[in-house]
Amino acid sequence: MFITDYIKDVFGAMKSLGTGLKRTLYYFTHHKEIITQQYPDNRATLVLPDRFKGEVVMPHDEKNEHRCTGCTACELACPNGTIKVVTKFDITPEGKKKKAIDKLVYHLELCTMCNLCIVACPSDAIKMAQTFEHSVFDRSQLTKVLNKPGSKIMEGVE
Amino acid sequence: MGASDVIFYLLAAMTVTFAVLSVTTRQIFRAAIYLLFTLIGVAGIYFWMQFEFIAAVQIVVYVGGIVVLIIFSILLTQQAGEKMAQPPLKRKLFSALAAICGAALILVQVLNYTFKPTTEEAIATNVKSIGTQLLNIDATGWALPFEVISILLLASMVGCIVIAMREKGNLKI
Amino acid sequence: MYERIITVLPVKKIKEKKQNITVWSFADISKTIDQWLNDWVGATWATVFEMVIAGVCVIGLFALLGLVLVIMERKVAAWIQIRLGPNRVGPKGMLQSLADTVKLLVKEGMTPDGADKFLFNLAPFIAMIVAMLLMAPIAFAKDFQMWDLNVGVLYISAVSSISVISILMAGWASNNKYSLLGAMRSGAQIVSYELSAGLSVLAIVVLTGSLSLTDIIQSQQNGWWIFKGHIPVIIAFITFIIAVTAETNRAPFDLAEAESELTAGFHTEYSGMKFALFFLAEYVNVFIVCAIGATLFLGGWMPFHIGSWEGFNHVMDYIPSSIWFFGKTFFLIFLIMWFRWTFPRLRIDQLLNLEWKYLLPISMINLLLVTVMAIMGWHF
Incomplete structure (x- = not known):
């Protein structure tokens, strides 16, 4: 039915947006995940991918x-x-x-x-x-x- | 002349100047912007008179609605950087005549009206009293005109849909 | 008469209701200043001086907000994208936006040859003036409000509709097809999203029965509306946040300046300080809409109160009201930044579908629900 599809649409959209927000909040709060290499400063310890x-x-x-x-x-x-x-x-x-x-x-x-x-x-x-x-x-x-x-x-x- | 009068004259001068500019400029977008300033000046006068509700509605309807629509239609139809052609003399004369007639009519009405001096407390113009007055079905209420106007708006909306609706037979775009 | 039109500094009467709020207020200081000015130069000049003081305060707040919000946005963006963000200028990179401002100040502000020079140079100032006008009715703390007018909410939705004019003006006057396209898009966007923003604001107006921001804050003395109003107010809050994100032209609704499609939309041709004014106006607008959201749904400067728990409410009152206000506002700003760095940009048809097929019907039905709730007294 139209109305159930509509409601399902809205809730599905909210859920998928929530998934994205959860992921970015995880990265926002977990600073140990940061992958930036501060290049000229860390020349001695720089590790490049294989x-x-x-x-x-x-x-x-x-x-x-x-x-x-x-x-x-x-x-x-x-x-x-x-x-x-x-x-x-x-x-x-x-x-x-x-x-x-x-x-x-x-x-x-x-x-x-x-x-x-x-x-x-x-x-x-x-x-x-x-x-x-x-x-x-x-x-x-x-x-x-x-x-x-x-x-x-x-x-x-x- | 107190500071209050100064503010009034500033607002009035702004309104009149921009009104004149908006009909004399030959760049159509500038005309719309001058019209915008004129309407804001009118809203400023309402604020000066402490009719905040009317002033805010003036801004919502005229500045936020009508001027934006005018600008939109200019954006869709006109080319930037072009000047409008000089209107013919006959049209200039007749529009001046129409403006003078309108102004004269209003002036006659205002000057003939006797403003009675009163010592009574001014009627509070808060939103609540405006709302009750607007939807009142007493002799002084405005419920009937309000509803008639809403029917007019409904009719125009239906008209828009009818014009915009595609007929089922020819789906070619 | 004019003293009442432009009540510059907060000298309004404190509305004491049944509970005594012991929050520290600015009213004493402003009353002292007002009294002193009145004794010194007389009523008219006192008003003028107070206007000047308020104007300087607003400009100062603008500069500060611009600096703080830009660095906040860059840090939030960096952390969300697993980067470090600016970290060279000043301690932890906190002076980066100051350095950027100095750079923008000394840059040349160019006007393109084919542009309509008057409108081109006017547009950034319109954007700024509108943002300044919107500051007037916001209550930053208890009794700290520039203009307590009785149609505050209506005033804000009215004046914020002028800001689209500056974008349309900039787009037209640049004489550039990308700018024009950006202006058209943002026009269509702002005009349509204003509806659902207005409707979600109306939900709170219906519950409070007043358009004045002071009354709305007072009505949340026994709990913020988002808690008192159950699900309908939460729905109104969500539609409000989505609609204001669109109204301030921020991602995922940044079609007006979509840098990948329109280079920069309406401000393609702007450089130097004129660009900075647009940039600043955008951030100040974000602050303002978040302040309005905080005032309507999260109680403005009102501390966190729960119904009739006198002891708990008393403890909460010890935190100054300005901290409550700025805390809530910055929480909402963070929410909007979080959206920006999470979601991809919408297409123009998706944008209009979202508004006309989803947000508008939902907020209309929601308004009906809120009205029923207000009449039956189902809220707390």
Whole structure:
């Protein structure tokens, strides 16, 4: 009937509004739930979520070795040309030529942190770091070379 | 001349000035705003006379109701920043004539009426006495006009609904 | 005659009823000042001086309210949204709104080229003047009222209907389509919600039998109306709160300034101090409607009394009446802020449906119920 529907409508609306009000009152009175990070003050204790992506880095081990084979899969996967792989040919002890990276150039100013290069990498050579204080005074400083000078590929990574 | 008179003349001057401005301005929205000030001035005079109820009703009905409706229709129909065309001379003359006739009529009535001086206590104009008087069915009561006016309003409301109602056959908008 | 028209400072007679209220009152101080002024400069100038004093008090209260309410709103919003809110300027960020005011003061107040300059500059002042006029009949404490007129409730609903004019004026004079749309929306909104606000106020008027705010407060000496009047008064209170939230153009009814659709509605073109006046007028209007709600439903400055418990009532009287008034008012302001930060904005058709299909019929039937209750004497 019309009138019962109407009354049901009114009470249903009141109930649902009450649910919302209850939730916000809970947050209003429970200040320990506050999620604000007071960033520059809490730099020492700042904890970022696991999935936060700041920039692409190439991890090196203590012998200054990385895992990059220079396959350019990351360069192909990148949607906006952030990564440029410059390859060279090393001579192996057996006298064979082997492809390796000279420089892996990374343009931070173009990067959107989409993670596609990390997914595309077959040898897990690059990963996302959690650094985020990227401001510099000169744009050219944002163009980075990811492999350290004098580094070479790790044993057994093909 | 006491302070009371000063207040009266200020209110009267405000009412008259804005009334004149509202008919002479050529920007239609400004005319509505000047009309608003005129009506507020009239309400101020009611307040000055201590008829608070009438003054408040003046504001509710004229300022809150009628002027808002006028402004609404201006918003819906007019373009901002445009001036109205100068009215033809004939229309100006006739409207001046009509205004002068109306003012003369009121003046004649007021001047012919003899205000009897009285020493009696002024009749209290509180809301209670206005209410009882309005719905009184005695010879001095106003129940009949009150009801007649409410029937008039009802009729106009029904008329609005009839005009706004869509016929069942053509539901195309 | 004019002394009675503009009774500026509270010199009205205290209506002693059957109970003796021992609440401390301002009447002695104001009487002393009035007496002293009268002896010093005579009746006319005393009135003028009293008007000036009252005007300065109102302006001071405005400035203070603006600062307090803005910081309160920002803190409430932050805590509801699990944030910290302003916390840099002053202790715990309490001086943030002061800093904002200084910023707004030194900003340039621009007038757009195509605007109607006179109306554009007039509109913020109309908003402020209306807010000031509404302060007049509010009883801030026992015997602390600027103008005790016998149609107080009607006066408030009358004068508050002028505030829509300032919005319409600002919207039209800006010569901007967003402003015009905002003005039209707020016009439709305020005109329709005034009805249910008025009807819910009438419920209390019916129970009290008077339009004067003093009488309404006096009638709550043995308990506030929201407790004395059972369910119908509670329904009236709920409709009142919803309607005044809409009337003051606050979220979830802020269609007039909907920043996501109309940039800022009627005050898109305003900057600097002219914008600040609109902003201030909005907050003062919130304060006023909450003060009216507190006066009508929660007893104004009247302490919490229960029927004939003399001892309990006596204890409650020790708390000053101004604290009662401001406590209740700020409770209602918090309620309105709580609504604002909980509910999403309504669409214009939902807004009008809510008023014409739900609030208006409910408050009309409710008014009938209250009338029956008042005639039969079913309330306490």
